[in-house]
Amino acid sequence: MLSIDLISAEKADNYYKHDNYYAAEKPGEWLDTKASKALSLSGGITDQDWHRIIRGQDPRTGEQLVQAGVNGKHRAGTDLTFSAPKSLSVAALIGGRLDLIEAHEKAADSVLHYIGKHGVQIRKMINGKSEFIKTGNLLVAKFEHGLSREKDCQLHTHAVALNLTKHGKGWKAVSNEQFFRK
Numbered sequence: 422m423l424s425i426d427l428i429s430a431e432k433a434d435n436y437y438k439h440d441n442y443y444a445a446e447k448p449g450e451w452l453d454t455k456a457s458k459a460l461s462l463s464g465g466i467t468d469q470d471w472h473r474i475i476r477g478q479d480p481r482t483g484e485q486l487v488q489a490g491v492n493g494k495h496r497a498g499t500d501l502t503f504s505a506p507k508s509l510s511v512a513a514l515i516g517g518r519l520d521l522i523e524a525h526e527k528a529a530d531s532v533l534h535y536i537g538k539h540g541v542q543i544r545k546m547i548n549g550k551s552e553f554i555k556t557g558n559l560l561v562a563k564f565e566h567g568l569s570r571e572k573d574c575q576l577h578t579h580a581v582a583l584n585l586t587k588h589g590k591g592w593k594a595v596s597n598e599q600f601f602r603k
Contacts (some may be wrong), residue, residue, distance in 0.1 A: 423532075425600055426500045433475040433497040433581065449564040452530065452580070454537055456560035459587050466562055474560070477585055477594075486592035487585045498583040499597050501536075503529040505576040514567045514574050522576065526565065529578045533561050540599035541586050553596060556586040 428436070449466040451457045460480055462470060470480040475497040477487035489495045505513070505525050513521035537559035544551055560583040569575040582600065585592045 422504045422506075424502045424504065426502070427597075428497050428500050428581065430475045430495055430497045434472065449562050452533055452561035452563055454534070454561060455558035456537075456583075456585070456587055459558070460560065462560070471562070474562075474583055474585075477592075487594045490594075496584045496594075498581045499595075499600055501533070501580045501582055501600065503532070503578045503580065507575070510567075510574050510576040513576055525576055526578065529563070529580060533559070533563075533580055533582075536582070536600065537561070540602075541582075542596050542599060543586060543588055543593040544596040553598075554588070556588050556593070558587050559583075559595075560585060 449471075450464060451462045451466060453463065457463060460474075462474075462480060473480045473483055475495075477485060477489075477495045479486055487495065503525070505521075509521055509525070512518045513525070538557055539555070541557065541559045542553045542555045545554055546552075562581040562583065564579040564581070566577050566579070567574065569577075582595070582597070584595050584597075586595050587593075
């Protein structure tokens with residue numbers, strides 16, 4: 422199952438990196454994409470990189486890549502949460518079926534790469550009209566978990582699609598309408 426939620430920088434800081442409920446689980450990692458390569462992000466997510474990127478800043482220099490919205494706040498991104506069925510979660514996590522965990526991770530990665538290729542766009546004013554332009558690159562931070570917030574067995578992946586995409590020589594905010602299409 423896929424659930425989608427918009428997240429602010431404050432929620433991203435508290436929920437994904439600093440919330441004690443996930444402290445003992447696998448640390449987050451960057452999905453290997455064009456956008457992650459352009460920002461030299463790979464492997465595990467460091468606190469500094471996370472703190473800057475969720476605010477639309479270059480993780481290395483702190484330079485602002487994407488400006489805040491009209492309300493003065495920056496939308497950090499969109500949480501795409503992939504949840505395995507209960508029976509699969511139990512078989513994988515309690516039954517020790519590592520192949521099922523790997524299959525879940527591969528399925529989530531496959532969907533994320535598809536979204537990155539076909540669903541990432543920016544909105545641009547052209548001749549006074551708002552138009553959508555596909556960029557083909559998405560920056561994703563993945564957090565794999567085996568417990569729900571209630572500490573129940575639940576295999577799930579939080580894939581935070583960050584609110585920046587490379588377009589031309591610069592970075593733009595993601596127009597995420599395509600994420601919500603069925």
